[in-house]
Amino acid sequence: MSILITRPGILSTVQDHGRFGHQRLGINPNGVMDRAAMRLINCLLSNDENEGVIEMHFPAAEILFEKPAVFALGGANFDAELNGMSINNWQVHFAAEGSMLSFRRPSIGSRIYFSVRGGFDIAPWLCSRSTNMAASIGGLDGRPLIAGDRIRMLDCHISEALIGLRLSRRMIPQYGPSAMVRFIPGGEFEQLSDESKLRLKSSKFTISKHSDRMGYRLIGQPLHLMEPVELLSSAVSFGTLQLLPNNELIVLMADHQTTGGYPRIGNVASVDLPLIAQLGAGDHLSFVKIDSAESEQLVMEHDNNIRWLKAGVRLRMPT
DSSP: OEEEEEEOOEEEEEEOSOOOSOGGGTOOOOOOSOHHHHHHHHHHTTSOTTOOEEEEESSOOEEEESSOEEEEEEEEEOOEEETTEEOOSSBEEEEOTTOEEEEOOOOEEEEEEEEETTOBOOOOBTTBOOOBTTTTBSTTTTSOOOTTOEEEBSOOOOOTTTTTOBOOGGGSOOOOSEEEEEEEEOTTGGGBOHHHHHHHHHOOEEEOSSOOSSEEEEESSOOOBSSOOOOOOEEOOTTEEEEOTTSOEEEEOTTOOSEEOSOEEEEEOGGGHHHHHTOOTTOEEEEEEOOHHHHHHHHHHHHHHHHHHHHHHHHHSOO
16 A cells, blocks of 8 residues: 655655744754645545645656555646646546656646645654654655655545546646745834835845755845844744845745744745745745735635635535
């Protein structure tokens, strides 16, 4: 009852929503970069929305199904094929024993997610199956997948009622090579010069090649504080916008450190983080300022959509 990784691809790891409640001990959360994709495909499969998934970059892994399985893909479009036949993201598929899942070319986005009905049999560490590569723990031995890895599936029951289900088009994230994201001003936002505040809200920034799961460095017009400040290190989170000493911005991502001492210019609204997660080097990013009330409203609307999706899938489950 397993899948076999016949070709690992680049940085394929087991992830879930992340490992929370331990930052005070210096343990970063990790987890998927695109939480929307993870939640949506798990809901399609009638899994817990935070069930572990495999996050892949291109070239992506090649996966052999050693037992029949029901699965779904979400996030980036890598022109997926099952036994040489094209299959769609955001849809539930059936793989017979001996089927091969592969990916031809990147079309849009930077990360694709693979989940199976029932989830993967991966032992959690601190209540999460996410891979912490810095500590070599979590996921599958704390490392990216390699050729020959086998991952057991927890539930090989084939629910025919799920096969063919598709995500409503209105719920599919609108990925692209450019994203406009909303942010909430941070502790040091008001210390920016008036000109820098205007630049932040009116400029387009480019994702640097020196970007990874820890953070995206942004290339653009430099931002300046009204006067230099010395700060004590304080807690940071996924989406924190920091101003580096070279006057460039960095957006902290899923593998971010637990604390930081650079000025916190803002925090990206959590519902927009998936859009950033699907950007790559050379793609573009711009910002729109909102307040915390607007951000909370966006989260509630997104969570309501997830609840409706879960309810709709349950209605199609066999009684």
